[in-house]
Amino acid sequence: MVINSLLVVLKMEMSNMITITVNNSILSRRLNRMSKIICCMLCLAVEIPSMVLLIVYESSQVTLIALLSVVIIVNVLVFVLTSLPIGPNLELKKMCNSAASVCSVILQIFTIAFIYVGYSEIEEDGNNKKHPCPQLIAYTVWMFLFVVWVLVFTILQGRKKGSSTNRTQHSQQKKEKMLHKAGVIVTAVFIIVSIALAIALIVRILQHPEK
Numbered sequence: 001m002v003i004n005s006l007l008v009v010l011k012m013e014m015s016n017m018i019t020i021t022v023n024n025s026i027l028s029r030r031l032n033r034m035s036k037i038i039c040c041m042l043c044l045a046v047e048i049p050s051m052v053l054l055i056v057y058e059s060s061q062v063t064l065i066a067l068l069s070v071v072i073i074v075n076v077l078v079f080v081l082t083s084l085p086i087g088p089n090l091e092l093k094k095m096c097n098s099a100a101s102v103c104s105v106i107l108q109i110f111t112i113a114f115i116y117v118g119y120s121e122i123e124e125d126g127n128n129k130k131h132p133c134p135q136l137i138a139y140t141v142w143m144f145l146f147v148v149w150v151l152v153f154t155i156l157q158g159r160k161k162g163s164s165t166n167r168t169q170h171s172q173q174k175k176e177k178m179l180h181k182a183g184v185i186v187t188a189v190f191i192i193v194s195i196a197l198a199i200a201l202i203v204r205i206l207q208h209p210e211k
Helices: 002-021 025-057 062-083 090-126 134-162 169-206
Strands: none
Touching: 002 025, 002 090, 002 134, 002 169, 025 062, 025 090, 062 090, 090 134, 090 169, 134 169
C-alpha cells in the first residue's frame, strides 16, 4: 500500500507538471486525463490483489479490510470522475476536476491510515513493545506537506486565471513565468523525495523482525 500511496502522489504531481509545462490547453487537459486514468488503474492493480490477500490470509483483520475497502471505493470514484465524457462544458469539467482532487486527498489519508494500522499489526505480531518508525513518521509528514502543496498550487492557478483581465500583459506573463519555474522545482522535489521516503519505508517494513 506504500506503492499505492506513492502512485497517488505521482498522479497529482504529474497533473501539476503537465499543467505547468504544457501551454496548449487542449493537449494539457488530454494528457492530464490520460495520466490520471493510468495512475488510477495502477492503484486498482495494487489494491485489488491486496484485498484478496487480506481476505484469504488475514480475514480476522477487520479494520484493515474496512480501510482498504474505503480506499478502493474512493479510487473507483476518482476513476469515474476522471473518465466521464463531459464534453465542452468547462464549468462541469472544473467541478469534476475539483471533486477528483478532493477524493485523491481523501484516498491518500485512508491509505496512510491503512499503512499505520498494518505496521501496528506487524509490531504486535513481532513483540509486545511498540517502537516508533522514523520512516513512517517522515513519510506521513511529507504526505501532509504534499496535501498543503496541492491546495496552494490549486489556489495559485485559480488566482492566475482570475487575474488575467485585471493586470497588464507584461506583468501577467512575468508572474506566470515565475510561477512556472517555482512549480516545476517544487513538483520535482516532491516526486523525488516521495519516492525516496517510500523506498525507505518499504525497506523498513520488509526488514521488520517476525515473530
